[in-house]
Amino acid sequence: MSNAMRSETPIETPRTQPVDTKLEVVVIPVSDVDRAKRFYDGLGWRLDADFANDADFRVIQFTPPGSGCAIIFGKNVTAAAPGSAQGLYLIVSDIEAARRDLIARGVEVSEVFHDAAGVYAGKDEPYLFGRLRIAGRDPDHRSYRSFASFKDPDGNGWLFQEVTTRLPGRIDADGTTFTTSTDLASAMRRAATAHGEHEKRNGGKHDENWPDWYAEYMVSEQAGKQLPL
Secondary structure, three states: OOHHHHHOOOOOOOOOOOOOOOOOEEEOOOOOHHHHHHHHHHOOOEEEEEEEEEOOEEEEEEEOOOOOOEEEEEEOOOOOOOOOOOOEEEEEOOHHHHHHHHHHOOOOOOOOEEEOOOOOOOOOOOOOOOOOEEEOOOOOOOOOOEEEEEEOOOOOEEEEEEOOOOOOOOOOOOOOOOOOHHHHHHHHHHHHHHHHHHHHHOOOOOOOOHHHHHHHHHHHHHHOOOOOO
16 A cells, blocks of 8 residues: 555544633723723722833733633733724623613613614624614513623723523533622522412412522523423
């Protein structure tokens, strides 16, 4: 057999687990570093670093509450045009509460809106589910479908997206976590509302095993599994 023929034979390699690759940082282009620092500090985000090694370089890092990913900006950090970062998603469990928090901090935030059934039309700013924004929350209260938006002083665009139930396979069902007390409280409130309906369906009797029901509901909701009735 020739070498040419042997080279065409597929080489089988054993399948291995992919290496963990955690998204840690997103770069935000800004024109005025100190102004941007004041803005993101005013959001209540954690300041992780403000480092400069000479007059031509400075990097600042902030992390949103409950986030595993941070942002950085500064001087000579990126060649991107200031304000060109768009569609930056901040996932929240209660979009109205997130919006109220920013308004209380003096930040201009859009009204809550949802998409027009995935229609990619209109002159609204782009976002994942289309550009035609309809006022108000998603009428069916679906997870992933309600939004609010705001900008930093340079025009970098942020979106709140309300996620209460993860799609199947998006998280490890055996590793349920709530990164903040706010997320945990929101999940408990949703469980309490659903449990009230559960008791009604069962003749209005008090459910002595409500802690087990709550736990099953909250874990199933986060994992995208079928919810208990």
